[in-house]
Amino acid sequence: MDKLSFQNPLFATYAVAASIMILKAVLMSWLTVVRMMQVKGGFRSPEDVRKTVLNPNPSPEQLAPNEYVDRIRRIQLNDLENLPYFLIAGFLFILTQPSLRLAQWLLYGYVVSRLLHFAAYFTARTHDTRATLWTVGSAILIFMTCWTLSAAWGA
């Protein structure tokens, strides 16, 4: 069967997991935008305190760090440190032709771990909760990558 066909359940599993993760990441950008507009602050470029349609009453304090906005930026950075690697690692992993059940557990398990990590970070749960959820995702990423490496090296 064509490895990159959406009729191939392994590839479809990857495409679903990857798409959800990409949408999740893009939504972080939009959430940052929403919060910046709510607090009218947390901006970062000098030109952002010019008077415009979207910012009719500018002030220099709008460039000060804002924890309400910065929380989302930290979540977004955490995504950057994880998701691009997952997107490649997951693709290579399904090309090793693992069992569908294993692929579903790992790929969907990763997605669930990241969504829960987001929920924990967003609601400011304790570090230990957030770290545990991050560890699950990181362990899946390491496992898939070692699996691919052993398939590629042994070939």
Next chain:
Amino acid sequence: MDKLSFQNPLFATYAVAASIMILKAVLMSWLTVVRMMQVKGGFRSPEDVRKTVLNPNPSPEQLAPNEYVDRIRRIQLNDLENLPYFLIAGFLFILTQPSLRLAQWLLYGYVVSRLLHFAAYFTARTHDTRATLWTVGSAILIFMTCWTLSAAWGA
């Protein structure tokens, strides 16, 4: 036809768009280097103020934030928050076998939106201009990802 052949116009479209975006991203690193050498500052590591061939007259102020350099760093970070996801989303999108015309509009449209976003950020246009251009790219990314998700789920 081979989905990953450069003779396949869909894949060639993706490869051209992806390559331009990668080159654009890499050039941000080089632009940061150029600006750091121009102002002899904006460095970030303590060891960067040691006397070397490239830095014959070091001083502690070289580690202070420098807006001329930091502007490029912000553009680079914005690339990081967008391009890696586009590179995967665009690849999955062309695998859904959309019409060539749609793929060209979306992939090349994304490239153009990002180049204009760069021009607006680089020349410090108002936030509203920059935000509008960013929104075009983000909307294309979201559209392609939802399209892929629906193709993968429905399969």
Next chain:
Amino acid sequence: MDKLSFQNPLFATYAVAASIMILKAVLMSWLTVVRMMQVKGGFRSPEDVRKTVLNPNPSPEQLAPNEYVDRIRRIQLNDLENLPYFLIAGFLFILTQPSLRLAQWLLYGYVVSRLLHFAAYFTARTHDTRATLWTVGSAILIFMTCWTLSAAWGA
């Protein structure tokens, strides 16, 4: 031969290089964790100074910047600015069907340049050493991407 088969030496070369780079990047996250636990500091979220099993004696100073931790964060950010683009550029490059020898030189050369860059950054060598190693990797990335672009455009 199947382009995405691990029996294809070009694809296997890419998969090995990509897997090593992904593992390298993920280990940066873990190294940050290890250092944060060693110095019990360098945290970034307000909730990280709550009393928990992993942080039994919290104090506000734990949120102050910590150079020992921040060095790893800078290395990790440098990875983010480079590796995701390499992972896509390398994949497209091997799809152009270059000679195996060229692919091995470029892909494994990139891996070696990044591991040496890490060693230089980790041990705080002078900026010039680190910059030279970074330049090797960046040049390989630019070369591979231009190669792909010319293959895609000429097709």
